[in-house]
Amino acid sequence: MNRMPATPPPLPPQAFPPARKGPGLGAKIAMIVVQCVVLFIATLIVWGLTYDRQSSVNAVADRIASEWGGEVNIKGPIVYPVSGDTASVVATTMRCAVKVNSRTLHRGIYEAEVYDAEVAMSGSFDGDMLSSFGQEARVEIEVPARKIYDIEPFEIEGRKVEWRRRGDMLSATISTEGLAAEARFSTSFRIHGSGRLEVAQIGENTFVTMEGEASNPSFVGASLPDDRAVTDRAFSAQWESEGVNAATVNRLTLIPEEEADETAEAEALPDTAWTDDDYVEVVEIYGNEIPSVGAQFLVGVDRYRKVSRSLKYAFIIIVLTFISLLFTEVITRRQIPLLNYFLIGAALVMFYLLLLSFVEFASFGAAYFVAASMTVLLIGIYMWRMLASIRGGLTISSILVLIYSCCYVMLCLGRYALVLGSLILFASLAAAMWASLKLRR
Amino acid sequence: MHTFDGQSVPPVPPAARPPRHTTAWLGIQTLVIAVFAGIMALIANGISSYGAERQSMGLLSETSNVMLSDSAGYCFALISITLISLTLIEVAFRKHINYLQYALIGCALGLFYLLLLAMAEFMPFWCAYCIVTLMTAGLITLFVRGITANAKAVTLTAAILAAEYAVILVLIYIGSLALLIGSLLLFVIIALAMYFTLRMRQTAEGELIIK
Structure with missing residues (x-):
């Protein structure tokens, strides 16, 4: 600064420093x-x-689907006396084969995946137990009956009985005369639904098979399938449950929970070696919550x-x-x-x-x-x-x-x-x- | 800058000012606008939930409330597009709009939703929308006229604002196609913005100009 240059240096070409080429x-x-x-x-x-x-x-898909048919839970068949429903008998063997045909419903840009399931039920009842109800007995399957199509009559030992729809239930009155010890039955129907499809394992031995096509099935319920195969579109699954004591199931199914304690005290249980603790536990499992198995399908896209x-x-x-x-x-x-x-x-x-x-x-x-x-x-x-x-x-x-x-x-x-x-x-x-x-x- | 004592002080050209519209300025400007638009979008969101409250009090019809919250969804895009096009106008016409003025314009765009909510309580939604759009666009156009005093810049601002509000109104009313058309329009807008940045050149001093 102190040293003056002899001649002033040439002016910089610009009056201000040249712009920096952007930030570093x-x-x-x-x-x-x-x-x-x-x-x-x-x-x-x-x-x-x-x-x-x-x-x-x-939300729109759910609305479309619910117009077609909602979740389906098939529970049955169960046999009751013609009057009253405290005593009941379930099948000794129950086979339920479900074939799921899924289809897509369109409405504008919205679409919903629904299904049309073909349900075929067969199996056998203990004929002697049915006869104990008297001349006639009532068979029921709990299922959303409004969405049922192509219903086949309930056939037991070759005798056909037409189903009657009662609210969320199919009901038929059968004659118990001359039933063999192992009374075979069969019936089938188609049902519309969406979302979930479950079958209750209601029977001494139950075999549930489910097959069909769905874009993304997931298996739900009390137990996972014993056997399953899921490919790109098709799936199949199989559940087995057996070995449940027939007498226990028959006596304990469908007892409402509040009655369970009374029944436990009232009944002496002479023929089984079950303690009271076991008894209540079984009632809790089978009294209200019958285990169901099934599959869940995606409704929306x-x-x-x-x-x-x-x-x-x-x-x-x-x-x-x-x-x-x-x-x-x-x-x-x-x-x-x-x-x-x-x-x-x-x-x-x-x-x-x-x-x-x-x-x-x-x-x-x-x-x-x-x-x-x-x-x-x-x-x-x-x-x-x-x-x-x-x-x-x-x-x-x-x-x-x-x-x-x-x-x-x-x-x-x-x-x-x-x-x-x-x-x-x-x-x-x-x-x-x-x-x-x-x-x- | 180097100063000289003595006699031979060269005359400094009076027009020389450090460049304002540099690339660094543009970058900072974009970030500030994005952050500001985000804040205003949150505020608009708050206004639309206030609309839901007014609806539960029975003061606002349900369709108006749905449309209000739909339009509030476009707040971020609206504010950032408007302010960025103002930035481009600033560069193109060599004018100076300072941050306070940007903030005021942004606030006017945010106030739009409150006005819309207030007006929609008394008249059908489209009617309220048109009135409030006229108010907001008119205010901003006058403000830009005051700032730039350039007829072309003012026309451009008015046209951009009118186009934005018209597009949003259409998008609100067409329903299920709105997302498709809206996203395609946004794509076009980004392409346009890219085009403008390509048209931008830097002078030797670092000043940006739009050809």
């Missing part, structure tokens, strides 16, 4: 991280939208679930894209302004919004393909124009294509998704390391 790399990365957080919040908003759509669509699952990868996609943009910036020595980063990130979030809106009109795969190609094209063209090099655009596009196809594969793989995902992350880390080594040379 560190500051830029920090800003990009902030952007990532903002974009992640945007993704959460899309997730919330997906959830909203799913619940509103499922499950494509939204795929969208929300794919949203899990949004963060990774955004981060990987930004990293490749950063490398592009460093390699090509061209500034990419933060606003451009943000727009590319916004386009990546937009992908999910597009996916969500397309999935309502097309299958998930088609929607994914269209939305991904729109996004990749947009970002590819943008990079091409921005970097003024078609190579840069193509590189980014191919990286994006790779990321999106990996995500799609991960969505479809299910079990192997984690392995594949972590391998892809490892590979991209390696690629990033390799690229950063190339920078120094």
